[in-house]
Amino acid sequence: MIAEDSLTPAQKIALRQSRRQRLRTRLATFPWWLVIVGLIIGATLWLITKSPTYSEAFATIRTGMVVTLVITLISYTISLLIGLFTGLGRVSSNIVSQNIATLYVEVMRGIPMLVSIFFIALVLVPGIIEMLSFLGSKFTEAGLTGIGASLANMNTKSISMSVRAVIALSLTYGAYSAEIFRAGIQSVPVGQMEAARSQGMSYGQAMRNVVLPQAIRNVLPAIGNDFISMLKDSSLVSILAVRDITQIARLYAGHSFRYPEAYTTLSVMYLTMTMLLSLLVKLLERRLANNGK
């Protein structure tokens, strides 16, 4: 700290002005919105502890938390795997895999998620099951009773709506993360692949050992944000009557007519989770940026 007494009057004025300037920029860049979000979350928490109707709503909706989290985590993991392989297909020089990957990505991106969840859960999955059991009966006719019987016994009802919800979310998000992985792979300079190939690595070895580690590091924040989106979009599975927090809130609101309690609590639950997660992603982003130096 500078001792203010030892300064000339002009210097004192300059010092005061620069302090005022700094205060002004700090006020301008301060995340006021975050304070408001905090207040909203705090107020709702207060309501949940103080108001019997709110605490009943929360106690009820909370029972769907496990379903929401499990569906999100499983779908997210599968979608990353699908996305990785589809992304590799997109950048591949093989025309067949390139076209299959592009077809999948473009079709999924061209359909609203709500609609593709309906389609996958209620048309695609039953269709595939029917086909399998048809194949099973053909196998049985052909004398392959073992495999035939197990296929023929499959029926649509044996696949629960939760599983279908996971399939639907994985397939839709697989297409999104494919684009993230593709962008990541393309962000790695071609010289990296060339150097690896020039040393005698196969395309696959070069991809695994040289390109993908750099590509994934480049897209980690985007992949993290995808998890947040997935958490929110998992609410769509409530239309399949899967009992996640959204579905339970809907049911609760439906027969108690406590709409404000149900939907305020539900909204604040999502908001709390997404805020915490995006904070994590920001920290991750900052760490990656520092590591790069």
Added chain:
Amino acid sequence: MENNNSSNLVEIKSVDKWFGELQALDNVSLNVPSGKVMVIIGPSGSGKSTLLRCINYLETPTNGQVWFNGEKMSGDQKELNRHRAEIGMVFQSFNLYAHLTILQNITLALKVVKKLDEKEAETLAMEQLKRVGIADKADKMPAQISGGQQQRAAIARALAMRPKLMLFDEPTSALDPEMIKEVLDVMMMLAKEGITMIIVTHEMGFARAAADEVIFMDHGRIVERNTPDGLFNNPASDRTKLFLSQILHK
């Protein structure tokens, strides 16, 4: 037709390379005897890089053949990877693996391609880092060392594979002037050790000192091929004369 002279490590036979409508190489033939240092010079866009890249098939020739070590190069991936492991390449922009330390840069291909275990690979890698004078940088990331050191690391990475042939594509063009010498010194040392090298460079002093033969390329063709003395002192073609006068008066 398909015979080849076994004293030549590389034989390029009537190679054409087209990029769409653009012809980058026009009927290029060249043999490189074992143990010789060839320097390729020529104006930008004359096809020097493309010629180098056709030797290890980073570019596939449109027509013609490339023979390496008595075998014809082909599109077969297994064969190609086997040949490439014996051809070291050094790039203008170093192309060190950005996510790996200098040591790991060198051990990666030893482990993945040559199937050495970690210990053997590290021993070999340290040997090569000492050879190029940057053993103390083994644990640094590429971005933490100077351009000259990065290029020496890239040379060490290529050497660790025990290549029969080294290709250099303008290895000092991306370097600040004060770092050019340290890289040229390493290359000069390799030249004296008798490693077969094909070098694209604009360093005429180095070419004079290190090359057994100098090749001048223009418009995708080999215009002239001679000893350094012959080519620099008595260029046969007007285009060579013009190029030399331009580059020496820069």
